[in-house]
Amino acid sequence: MDWTNLLEIAETEQKRQKSIRVHCCTSTGCRAANSLSVKQNLDNAVAESGLGDRVEVIGVGCMGFCGRGPLVQVDPEDLLYEEVTPENAPSIIEALDGGEAKPIKGDSQHPFFSRQMKIVRQHTGKVDPERIEEYIAVGGYQSLYKALYEMTPEQVVSEIGKSGLRGRGGGGYPTGLKWATVAKMPGKQKYVICNGDEGDPGAFMDRSVLESDPHLVLEGMAIAGYAVGADHGYIYVRAEYPLAIQRLQKAIQQAKKYGILGSQIFESPFDFKIDIRIGAGAFVCGEETALIQSIEGKRGNPVPRPPYPAESGLWGCPTLINNVETFANIAPIIREGAEWYVSIGTKNSKGTKIFALTGKIRNNGLIEVPMGITLREIVEEMGGGVPNGEVKAVQTGGPSGGCIPASLLDTPVDYDSLNKVGSMMGSGGMVVMDRETNMVEVARFYMEFCRGETCGKCVPCRTGTVQLYSLLTKILNKQATKTDLEKLETLSYMVKETSLCGLGISAPNPVLSTLRYFPQEYLELIQEDSLNSKVTV
Numbered sequence: 001m002d003w004t005n006l007l008e009i010a011e012t013e014q015k016r017q018k019s020i021r022v023h024c025c026t027s028t029g030c031r032a033a034n035s036l037s038v039k040q041n042l043d044n045a046v047a048e049s050g051l052g053d054r055v056e057v058i059g060v061g062c063m064g065f066c067g068r069g070p071l072v073q074v075d076p077e078d079l080l081y082e083e084v085t086p087e088n089a090p091s092i093i094e095a096l097d098g099g100e101a102k103p104i105k106g107d108s109q110h111p112f113f114s115r116q117m118k119i120v121r122q123h124t125g126k127v128d129p130e131r132i133e134e135y136i137a138v139g140g141y142q143s144l145y146k147a148l149y150e151m152t153p154e155q156v157v158s159e160i161g162k163s164g165l166r167g168r169g170g171g172g173y174p175t176g177l178k179w180a181t182v183a184k185m186p187g188k189q190k191y192v193i194c195n196g197d198e199g200d201p202g203a204f205m206d207r208s209v210l211e212s213d214p215h216l217v218l219e220g221m222a223i224a225g226y227a228v229g230a231d232h233g234y235i236y237v238r239a240e241y242p243l244a245i246q247r248l249q250k251a252i253q254q255a256k257k258y259g260i261l262g263s264q265i266f267e268s269p270f271d272f273k274i275d276i277r278i279g280a281g282a283f284v285c286g287e288e289t290a291l292i293q294s295i296e297g298k299r300g301n302p303v304p305r306p307p308y309p310a311e312s313g314l315w316g317c318p319t320l321i322n323n324v325e326t327f328a329n330i331a332p333i334i335r336e337g338a339e340w341y342v343s344i345g346t347k348n349s350k351g352t353k354i355f356a357l358t359g360k361i362r363n364n365g366l367i368e369v370p371m372g373i374t375l376r377e378i379v380e381e382m383g384g385g386v387p388n389g390e391v392k393a394v395q396t397g398g399p400s401g402g403c404i405p406a407s408l409l410d411t412p413v414d415y416d417s418l419n420k421v422g423s424m425m426g427s428g429g430m431v432v433m434d435r436e437t438n439m440v441e442v443a444r445f446y447m448e449f450c451r452g453e454t455c456g457k458c459v460p461c462r463t464g465t466v467q468l469y470s471l472l473t474k475i476l477n478k479q480a481t482k483t484d485l486e487k488l489e490t491l492s493y494m495v496k497e498t499s500l501c502g503l504g505i506s507a508p509n510p511v512l513s514t515l516r517y518f519p520q521e522y523l524e525l526i527q528e529d530s531l532n533s534k535v536t537v
């Protein structure tokens with residue numbers, strides 16, 4: 001496979017594609033709403049209508065508006081249909097021949113779509129994730145070719161550094177810096193790991209990227225391997241994501257068949273293979289050191305850092321570990337250049353971020369937005385606000401994040417601004433809460449999650465999460481005193497300051513942020529006779 005072959009595949013595929021493409025979402029969310037039967041009936045309708053020479057039905061990845069699935073979108077007219085059933089699906093095909101479509105017509109120009117900026121999800125919902133030819137037809141694997149033939153590994157690292165890309169797995173560590181550290185480590189054997197564990201409750205951004213555009217992630221990993229000097233990559237995905245695993249397996253096989261993965265990629269001296277490792281669904285296994293232990297076949301417990309995986313990771317070798325969305329940004333950056341990427345976002349947060357917008361909100365689903373957009377724009381314009389109510393808070397960052405009150409809805413969504421208001425970007429969970437939501441219950445929900453997910457290795461987290469959960473329960477049962485409330489705060493800081501890994505360090509965040517912004521809700525639950533001394537929260 002060389003450059004000419006790559007272009008030939010793209011051209012052949014473009015010629016093969018029919019002029020009208022009916023995209024039917026076959027990702028997990030829509031599958032649960034029977035989209036496979038919808039697709040079957042669309043296929044049957046095309047066959048029966050005799051339109052097969054100009055119409056084709058494509059099973060595609062998540063279009064984002066999962067709450068209204070199954071979704072069907074028709075190009076080139078850009079018609080959107082929502083909540084399509086197997087029964088009314090054929091009328092979409094009849095409409096192409098002058099009939100009147102009966103399914104609910106969606107609005108593809110709705111702010112939910114029009115306010116998005118798609119870099120990672122640019123082909124999602126438009127290409128069949130199970131056919132590498134479709135990915136190649138939209139320019140897929142050209143960035144890998146460009147990296148191998150037009151750039152040195154140092155230039156690739158420098159380009160990623162200049163782009164300002166930061167890790168999308170939660171911490172926001174500068175990607176270029178991490179790549180540079182691995183690249184300069186001595187040693188012949190290095191590894192690349194893609195972290196697709198995604199254990200945050202309510203989060204499904206990475207699953208969607210893997211299900212909808214697996215080749216984009218593989219291409220990013222291969223470019224990373226070339227840049228840091230690794231010949232072997234692993235993708236760690238949880239067993240609860242069977243469709244993502246199946247599509248990744250297919251994508252790896254197809255890339256190998258074309259000589260895009262394996263030995264002497266694109267007839268260059270660069271070798272790179274990718275294996276999948278399936279996790280058992282423990283939140284802590286998303287923590288990088290625990291994940292590495294798990295790949296090594298050990299119990300997924302975190303280990304102290306330093307040394308960081310970049311210095312000593314998988315089997316003691318320098319290891320680059322990045323999140324799914326981080327890798328999915330690589331090919332677009334190499335293709336368009338770092339200068340293009342830095343023009344998007346804010347001073348310290350470049351590019352876009354995918355969020356899983358859920359909770360008490362009219363329009364829920366996946367959105368990709370430029371960094372710097374405000375929470376208000378997301379919640380009110382794109383999300384359509386709270387049905388029959390008002391926003392009370394927005395939770396970002398999952399169990400490690402915090403609750404931001406409605407009074408701070410004008411906060412820009414970027415790493416620094418979210419940290420400043422006591423929350424964090426996290427991996428992309430965004431839960432909207434209305435006035436009916438009890439914030440103490442919210443804090444307890446996240447603490448219950450952490451209590452169940454602590455690996456138990458260190459005392460502050462193992463026993464601290466249990467104690468914090470008990471205190472929150474006592475408060476909710478109206479049995480707590482003012483002293484308990486003070487204990488809740490002191491213990492939160494103690495767990496934060498003394499835990500070994502990020503799980504324990506961030507577990508108290510939902511408690512501290514709700515104490516900071518909604519103290520009244522706690523005080524209302526405290527026994528009245530204990531309320532004579534001043535609260536310091």
Ligand SMILES: Cc1cc2nc3c(=O)[nH]c(=O)nc-3n(C[C@H](O)[C@H](O)[C@H](O)COP(=O)(O)O)c2cc1C
Binds near residue numbers: 166283289502
């Ligand atoms: C408890 C815990 C769970 C984590 N889960 C994930 C995860 O599911 N996916 C992920 O990419 N990073 C997760 N992280 C962060 C990883 O440790 C690591 O920082 C990340 O994979 C680095 O990739 P990035 O630089 O591209 O963000 C988790 C961290 C902690 C403490």
Ligand code: SF4
Binds near residue numbers: 302454502503
């Ligand atoms: S902080 Fe919690 S999850 Fe992390 S090592 Fe300690 S006990 Fe395990």
Ligand code: FES
Binds near residue numbers: 028029061
């Ligand atoms: S799963 Fe179908 S739109 Fe998201």
